[in-house]
Amino acid sequence: MSKKTFKVGDQVVLIADFMGPNDKLQYINYAAIEDNYCTVVELLPGSPETSVKVKWGVQDYWHSQDTFDASKLMHRKEFEQKYSKLETAYKEVEAQVKDKLKEAGKLIKESNKMAKKLGLESLNEMYDAIDPLYQAMDACGWRTSSFSC
Amino acid sequence: MKKSDAKPGTKVIASICFDDRYGGGEHLGPYKYNEYDENNLVGVIRSKEATPGHVWVKWIEGDFDQEEEEVDLKILMLESDRAQIEKDFKQVSKEIKDKMKEAAKIVNEAGKLARSVHSTLQEMYDATNPLVDAMDNNGWHSSSWNC
Numbered sequence: 001m002s003k004k005t006f007k008v009g010d011q012v013v014l015i016a017d018f019m020g021p022n023d024k025l026q027y028i029n030y031a032a033i034e035d036n037y038c039t040v041v042e043l044l045p046g047s048p049e050t051s052v053k054v055k056w057g058v059q060d061y062w063h064s065q066d067t068f069d070a071s072k073l074m075h076r077k078e079f080e081q082k083y084s085k086l087e088t089a090y091k092e093v094e095a096q097v098k099d100k101l102k103e104a105g106k107l108i109k110e111s112n113k114m115a116k117k118l119g120l121e122s123l124n125e126m127y128d129a130i131d132p133l134y135q136a137m138d139a140c141g142w143r144t145s146s147f148s149c
Numbered sequence: 150m151k152k153s154d155a156k157p158g159t160k161v162i163a164s165i166c167f168d169d170r171y172g173g174g175e176h177l178g179p180y181k182y183n184e185y186d187e188n189n190l191v192g193v194i195r196s197k198e199a200t201p202g203h204v205w206v207k208w209i210e211g212d213f214d215q216e217e218e219e220v221d222l223k224i225l226m227l228e229s230d231r232a233q234i235e236k237d238f239k240q241v242s243k244e245i246k247d248k249m250k251e252a253a254k255i256v257n258e259a260g261k262l263a264r265s266v267h268s269t270l271q272e273m274y275d276a277t278n279p280l281v282d283a284m285d286n287n288g289w290h291s292s293s294w295n296c
Contacts, residue, residue: 026267090266098276100259104252105283111245112287118238119181122288129246136253140260141269147289
C-alpha cells in the first residue's frame with residue numbers, strides 16, 4: 001500500500017501488531033484493536049517517500065503523533081472487514097479446539113478415578129502414564145515442567 | 150483385611166504414606182503397588198492381644214521405624230494377595246496409559262488447529278478451559294503452569 005491511497009483525515013490502523021510471520025494479516029486473540037486506531041494528519045513529502053504522519057485515535061495518546069511507513073497502515077474500514085473475517089475463522093477453530101479439549105478433559109477425569117481406585121492420591125502420580133499428555137502439551141505451548149510447582 | 154484372616158503368623162502388607170509430596174507427615178496406610186516397591190512393608194501378625202479391630206504386626210521387610218506396632222485391620226492386606234494386586238495395578242495402569250495417549254492425541258490435534266489460525270493452545274484461554282479445569286480438578290495446579 002502506498003501513501004497515495006491515504007489522505008489527510010483518513011481513519012487508519014497501525015497493522016504491525018496484526019501481521020503474521022508470513023506477512024499476512026492475522027487475528028490476535030484478546031488484542032486491543034482500538035489501541036492501533038489513528039488518523040492521518042500529514043502526508044510527508046520527500047524521503048522516506050511513503051511516510052505518513054498520524055495522530056493516535058485513543059484517549060491516552062490522543063494528542064501524540066507518530067510517523068509510519070505507509071505499508072504499516074491500512075484504512076480502518078478495510079482493516080475491519082478483513083479482520084472480521086479472520087475473527088470468524090478463528091472463533092470457528094476455537095470452538096473445535098474447545099470440543100476436542102472437553103474430550104481430553106473427560107479422559108483425564110476418568111483416568112483420575114481409576115488412579116484413585118488403585119490407591120493413588122491422583123493421576124499425576126502416574127508419571128509414565130501421563131508422559132504422553134505432558135509431551136503433547138509441551139508441543140502445544142505449555143510448560144509442563146512447572147506443573148508441580 | 151477381614152478379622153477372620155488375621156491369624157497369628159499371617160503375612161500382611163501395608164505402605165508408608167506421606168501427607169505431602171515433600172515427604173512430611175509419615176503414617177501407615179493401605180498397600181500401594183509401585184514398580185520399585187518403595188515405602189512398602191511386609192509384616193507378620195503377632196499373637197499379642199490388641200485393641201478391637203487391630204492386630205500387632207512385626208515388620209520384616211521394608212523401611213520401618215518401629216519393628217512392632219499395633220495396626221488397624223482396615224489398613225492391612227494379605228501378602229498372599231500381593232501378586233493379584235500387582236496384576237490389577239498393571240492392568241488398570243495400562244488402561245490409564247491408553248486413555249492418556251488418546252488425550253495426548255486430542256491435544257496434538259487441537260494444537261494443530263490452533264496453529265492453523267496462527268495461535269497456540271495456551272493463547273486460546275476460553276477453549277482450553279475444559280482441559281485446564283479437568284487437570285486442576287484431578288491433581289494438578291494450573292495456577293503455576295506459567296512459572
